[in-house]
Amino acid sequence: MTPLFPDEPRGISVSTAIPGPRSEALRLRHAAVQDARTVHFYQHARKSRGNYIVDVDGNTILDLYGHIACVPLGYNHPDLLDAWRGGRFDWAAGYRPALGIAPPAEWVGIVEGALSRVAPRGLPNLMTVTTGSEAVENAIKTAFVRLARRRRNGAAPSPEDLALTMLNRQPHTNDMKVISFEGAFHGRSLGSLSATRSKAIHKLDFPAFEWPVVAFPANRFPLDENAAYNREAEARSLDQVTALLDADPQIAAVIIEPIQGEGGDRHASAAFFQGLRRITSEREVTLIVDEVQTGAGGTGTFWAHEAWDLPEPPDIVTFSKKMQLGGYYFRPELFPAEPWRIFNTFLGDPLRGAQLEVIIEVIERDDLLGNVVRTGKTLVRELTSLVGRYPGLLSSARGVGTYAAIDVRDPATRDRMVKALQQLGVESGGSGDRSIRFRPALVFEDRHVHEAIDRFDAVAKVLA
Amino acid sequence: MTPLFPDEPRGISVSTAIPGPRSEALRLRHAAVQDARTVHFYQHARKSRGNYIVDVDGNTILDLYGHIACVPLGYNHPDLLDAWRGGRFDWAAGYRPALGIAPPAEWVGIVEGALSRVAPRGLPNLMTVTTGSEAVENAIKTAFVRLARRRRNGAAPSPEDLALTMLNRQPHTNDMKVISFEGAFHGRSLGSLSATRSKAIHKLDFPAFEWPVVAFPANRFPLDENAAYNREAEARSLDQVTALLDADPQIAAVIIEPIQGEGGDRHASAAFFQGLRRITSEREVTLIVDEVQTGAGGTGTFWAHEAWDLPEPPDIVTFSKKMQLGGYYFRPELFPAEPWRIFNTFLGDPLRGAQLEVIIEVIERDDLLGNVVRTGKTLVRELTSLVGRYPGLLSSARGVGTYAAIDVRDPATRDRMVKALQQLGVESGGSGDRSIRFRPALVFEDRHVHEAIDRFDAVAKVLA
Numbered sequence A, B: 001m002t003p004l005f006p007d008e009p010r011g012i013s014v015s016t017a018i019p020g021p022r023s024e025a026l027r028l029r030h031a032a033v034q035d036a037r038t039v040h041f042y043q044h045a046r047k048s049r050g051n052y053i054v055d056v057d058g059n060t061i062l063d064l065y066g067h068i069a070c071v072p073l074g075y076n077h078p079d080l081l082d083a084w085r086g087g088r089f090d091w092a093a094g095y096r097p098a099l100g101i102a103p104p105a106e107w108v109g110i111v112e113g114a115l116s117r118v119a120p121r122g123l124p125n126l127m128t129v130t131t132g133s134e135a136v137e138n139a140i141k142t143a144f145v146r147l148a149r150r151r152r153n154g155a156a157p158s159p160e161d162l163a164l165t166m167l168n169r170q171p172h173t174n175d176m177k178v179i180s181f182e183g184a185f186h187g188r189s190l191g192s193l194s195a196t197r198s199k200a201i202h203k204l205d206f207p208a209f210e211w212p213v214v215a216f217p218a219n220r221f222p223l224d225e226n227a228a229y230n231r232e233a234e235a236r237s238l239d240q241v242t243a244l245l246d247a248d249p250q251i252a253a254v255i256i257e258p259i260q261g262e263g264g265d266r267h268a269s270a271a272f273f274q275g276l277r278r279i280t281s282e283r284e285v286t287l288i289v290d291e292v293q294t295g296a297g298g299t300g301t302f303w304a305h306e307a308w309d310l311p312e313p314p315d316i317v318t319f320s321k322k323m324q325l326g327g328y329y330f331r332p333e334l335f336p337a338e339p340w341r342i343f344n345t346f347l348g349d350p351l352r353g354a355q356l357e358v359i360i361e362v363i364e365r366d367d368l369l370g371n372v373v374r375t376g377k378t379l380v381r382e383l384t385s386l387v388g389r390y391p392g393l394l395s396s397a398r399g400v401g402t403y404a405a406i407d408v409r410d411p412a413t414r415d416r417m418v419k420a421l422q423q424l425g426v427e428s429g430g431s432g433d434r435s436i437r438f439r440p441a442l443v444f445e446d447r448h449v450h451e452a453i454d455r456f457d458a459v460a461k462v463l464a
Helices: A021-031 A078-085 A105-112 A132-152 A159-166 A190-195 A224-247 A270-282 A304-308 A350-365 A368-389 A411-423 A446-463 B021-031 B078-085 B105-112 B132-152 B159-166 B190-195 B224-247 B270-282 B304-308 B350-365 B368-389 B411-423 B446-463
Strands: A052-054 A060-063 A125-129 A177-181 A251-256 A286-290 A316-319 A326-330 A394-400 A403-408 A429-431 A435-438 B052-054 B060-063 B125-129 B177-181 B251-256 B286-290 B316-319 B326-330 B394-400 B403-408 B429-431 B435-438
Touching (some): A105 B021, A132 A251, A132 A326, A132 B132, A224 A251, A224 A270, A251 A270, A270 A286, A368 A394, A403 A411, A411 A435, B132 B190, B132 B286, B251 B270, B270 B304, B368 B446, B411 B435
Parallel strands (some): A286 A316, B177 B251
Antiparallel strands (some): A316 A326, B316 B326
16 A cells, blocks of 8 residues: 555664753753753654654654644655745745735635635634634633623623723623633633643642633543443533533633543543533533644544534634644634734734645545544554553553543553653653553554554563 | 845835725635734735835835834845745744754754844843743743742642642632733733733723733923923832832732833833832842834844843843744743743744744844944934924824834824825834834835835825
8 A cells, every 4th residue: 555655764763762862962052041851852853754753863753742743744744845845835935924914815815725624614714823822812712702792782891891991800801701621721821721720730820710610521431331430420510511601601611622632631422512512502602622632633533523413513613733823713603893802913824824725735635534534443443452461551542533542550650651662762742640642643554553552562561 | 325125126106095906805705714804905925025015906015014013124035035945944844843842953053043142131041932922921920930939938839739729729829910011012812911901902801810000101202301201200100110019929020011012102211121120120020021022123222121221131021023933031040940830832933933043144144233223313303303394293203223103193193194104105003092103124224214204294294
């Protein structure tokens, strides 16, 4: 079979510790200016290819992590490089525009073309920004505008309201709220961080809005053996949401990830999300589905929420990461009545948007979603088999498409496992306290699964 | 004299209304997906050159606004295009990395090279992000970490603190505060927006932290005729800051722009900023100088605060706009003790950073700061003369470098003036209620000043 990515390296090849001496030398230089403690290694950007990172020490590393789920086509996909070299992006080479003031004509083509082709069903409108956190901030703001408009019932704000606004003391506004779920990650700016519930270290010492949090159902795997438990957990979570919404008319939005990405790859059923849509819809509360990590194909559909067969679409779907720029799609009725309410200087980056256009074309032409579905089946099957071989060490193999994870015995062992895999040339990352997550590129194929599982097996033998 | 920008258009040339029919046709298409109400016109990106925008209707427009102060070298500077075509950015062409996880080796070179050469004196450390708002959010977070560390006196947070953190109810944290100034603009995400005080429409319906606001001195021009008034206004403002800091140990930071950019081009004296530095320094309160709009040369020094001769540096200086990516420089003692406290996925954009490296090289080689100082003198002199010719219409010509403004009789006339200038081929923008701001590129020269003033004069004749 022809590989989806031509001329990839033959496979993993490791000749130094990872990070190696050249990475550590770079880290020393880097750390004189920036925080370099979080860096896994330094990458040789041009030599990296497809699913393989080449680091500055010459190691060829199979990438399951994708720069925290940001690499849709692998490294240096020929279509991206051809577009670059062929001049397709030249209109974006000579300055960075404010897209809300004087956008280049080409931007309109991208927006009405590729970006509209991948719009979630029922959400034809689009706001572009630069990051996932900024996407969430503006999605939440859109929900607040909607609630305030309904409450004012079409009336203009009074002069007194406007004066108090400038003092951060608007009546009935500072206690508007967003519900999020235990384990959620929605970003790190102070608004989005108030909805983030993944780890205390992300939130410690930062003022937060006192918004409510509800239990995420936290499904047990395998799903068929735990159906009754999971159904009950999901019902309890929905009951909590309902109770909060009925008690507090100041709740503007409910925000949720299709699969909790930082919180430990926690899944919920389609029925749960259908219920959440029903509850919020009946009460005209904005449902924000945060697809920053799940969006752009990793689950086998372009958007993870497509798999839920919702009675009606979410109100807002946020994105970033694999999409290369941030933003959100939304229902037409959420369009703010006045311009400038939801606005900023850059409103995204047309150059990253132009690259995204190419990425979407390749996803369509090469049926990369079909590949993700096929590879995902192999991946979850192999992870399940791995768990079967090391039952004291590993558990809860799970995944939708190649958006997959396993749990490890305890947090310390998980960290050791990630480190050991790294030494064998496999780049992975944790999620939650004791999961290892898979966020490979959409060109991840069966042979990469087998190469990865081979290394997992070798490490598990030692740690079991 | 050789022009700083080769082969610019000879001058303004207008053949349609602005926006013209092609712009309006694009707006219709654009508006089907995005909010296009704020768009001035659609730009022909490749034909635009130097200080001149070419729009899709073929008009050649002199640009005083620079996409809200985002265009350092004008449009399609040959050095930027040569670097692009010559392959200098090819390492950044094939994927978008998470810079905190596996940065390309080239990133270290940019950070320790150009980005360190322009570091403000005393602030060798750097955090990069993508936008000004994100820069401010993280600068504020850094100040909160500092205050909390001092309050905990080296002790670790208790398990109870960490548990309450996950509920957004940390003791002594939600009432930590940032002081900002009336008229300030620091961004639109919910944290930075709580410090923004420019216009009610930016803040209406969005929950805000109840942080204090103090008067900005609002200097009267000309400065020499109003010296006593201004001194008193500045003293009152500093007294307010002092009183707040002494009354409330929960104030973590004071944030201020060197010149209020959105708030109406409001200036204060070096003595005022020296006083602010003294007051905050004595109380170990973090002083954040927000140079998102003033940074990167528009005032004739790379950073506007360099002109103040401060007794010691600010603690943090934020940037974005002309810098092409966001970020902030900070003092080494503000480096968080733990990694991951201040972090996000992208941590900026290496491609925009690579372009910035070229931009900084051109600024240095062509002495563009010297040009800004020279042109700025001409500009303010000509604006002053214009005000003298139309005293009932115009007032308060002011500027540092080419970061300049004039006031117009009233808001409605200001808006008419901006529109009329646009029809004559001059792109400008308002600031505050009734100012017109100049934020030209660093290659703006005397002949561009004269061309602009000629159009201002023509419009003023009609409106006076």
